[in-house]
Amino acid sequence: MSAPSAAPSEGTPEGAPEGTHDDPLARERAHLGSSRAALRAMREDVESLDITDVTANWVNSIVLTRQIEDRIKALADLADTPLFFGRLDYLHTTQEGQRFYIGRRHVHDAHGDPMVIDWRAPVSQPFYRASKKDPQDVGLRRRFGYTGGDLTAYEDEHLSDPAELERTSRLLQAEIERPRVGPMRDIVATIQPEQDEIVRSDLSGTVCVQGGPGTGKTAVGLHRVAYLLYAHRERLARTGTLVIGPNRSFLQYIEQVLPALGELEVRQATVDDLVAHVKVRGTDSAPTAVVKGDARMAELLRRAVRSHIALPTEPLMVVRGSRRWRVPAYELEEIVQELTDRDIRYGAAREALPQRIAHAVLVRMEQAGEAPDDRVQNTVARNTAVKAVVNACWPAVDPAKLVLRLLSDADFLAAHAEGLLDEDEQKLLLWAKPARSVKTAKWSAADAVLIDEATDLIERTHSLGHVVLDEAQDLSPMQYRAVGRRCTTGSATVLGDLAQGTTPWATETWQLALTHLGKPDAHVEELTAGFRVPREVIAYASRLLPHMSPGLTPVASVRENPGSLVIRQAAGTEERDADVVAACVESLAHEGSIGLIAADARIAPLAEALTAAGLPYLSPGEETTAESRLTLVPASLAKGLEYDYVVLDEPAAVVDGEPDERTGLRRLYVALTRAVSGLTIIHAAELPEQLGRPTD
Incomplete structure (x- = not known):
């Protein structure tokens, strides 16, 4: 640190105590x-x-x-x-x-x-x-x-x-x-020039930030929200802002950043929160979830919704007092066909149809010498005969019931999936035990997204002024569409790292993801300078990149911290838990937060070992309490979190806990890159070969 040196022009602040003039x-x-x-x-x-x-x-x-x-x-x-x-x-x-x-x-x-x-x-x-x-x-x-x-x-x-x-x-x-305990803190004092350019970019444009671990992409996104609210407060006060995170634990982790910057009114949600039209009680197999998340499902749902439209075959007779007004079937057909060809939302067309029919009746009234006004047209539109035509030609559609039928009725699904999904994909969609009603159905998270798509086909989704989407690489095409509906008239900040995509449907390119989001012209920025993860740790984790995300630029950490990576092999599986507990005790001797990350299947035995050793611990999202500085983190929830010191249990188990090797390596990459000051790896099984030898 440089010695204190004052600028020659410095004066003494008004009201400063004596003795401060030369200090x-x-x-x-x-x-x-x-x-x-x-x-x-x-x-x-x-x-x-x-x-x-x-x-x-x-x-x-x-x-x-x-x-x-x-x-x-x-x-x-x-x-x-x-x-x-x-x-x-x-x-x-x-x-x-x-x-x-x-x-x-x-x-x-x-x-x-x-x-x-x-x-x-x-x-x-x-x-x-x-x-x-x-x-x-x-x-x-x-x-x-x-x-x-x-x-x-x-x-x-x-x-x-x-x-x-x-x-x-x-x-x-x-x-x-600086050691951190509790939720994520702001980086307002440490924003770098390349980060500041993103933070201050214009509201009208959508920006996508590709950033490896420790490049500060999440903090950049949150500070961008704070900046936009400062620069465009009146506009965004009307249209609203939204931060979307991958899970509730992540949102709890970042929840203090915006209030620390003076912004209190920014809503935070997960994608599941946005599409919560039904209660999610079921789960899908990975192959089924992939099909449900495919962009082709949007066209399938559009076809299913539009299939309810029927052309009239009988004329309409409207009785008003002693007069009868007849609209022939061919004219009704022209009205329905015109609305169909315009391809406006189903619900909007259904609302317009009775008014169009009523207008045709009013034309006949005027031809007969009457002078009807808007009140007469509205009365005709509510006429029982007109309502009957509307219900027959353009019936009301319930989005959840529509999706329920698609997932339960093989013939209905086949009729609308022709040319879109093959027979095997259709079989993956069909429930083994069809539900009797919307309330009793065991909806999955992917089903809720389908219902959201169907809902938007019927009624327009409200659009916000700006949306921040974090950990975006893990979204399916249909989830991107759900988010995109929330910012059709606004802009977005998309944050993620392709190397950390750990879902079976994780995106392979940002251009494809942005197209599904409805923002194909978004500008893509890449952050490659790492400020959080020590150089030794990120270099070790980057050994996995060629095997899971070839072509991505490795993060170049600006921080040297010799001795920040420790790899220890336990004598056997029985000794491993004791070694993990010992590593946690060693880490707790340092200042700051400690994260013990393990494969999900290993959380229960490690919890028992910590309890037996008298070490209190928290779960992700509970770090705001003062009960402990140690958090036991399932690998599936580690993304986006950071700790001063990390103890990583059994890397091979993290890889094996995923459905395929590439996803497993990406999950391991995430776990390896959560440490700010030091990473200790404890293993009894052989390390994944993609990491090479520890001494390489």
């Missing part, structure tokens, strides 16, 4: 204290607002009260979270002589002058992107180091000084390596 660190601490006091005053100003005589009615009062409560939450001062983490001293242009402290949220003093600038503001951008080659009018960039909430160090970069060499920030490195 730069003391001056910065004084500014921190003043900024916290200013934030506290901002919060107190909001808390003191009296809206008794402001609101016109009780509805406005409730809305305004809720807005004030949200504002108070957003102005909370998190004691252990740095209020600002950097400073920019500008040289010329409009900011000549200006100094800006960069932090998580804007703070101003009693006069309205800024004391801390929001990291998302344009003036803050050079903090992340300025360099010796492109200083962007910044003379000095200062980074701050904290212990808890106390400012304890600073480090300067004189970007305008040609004599000062470009170097890696030690405070930046220390912040990346």
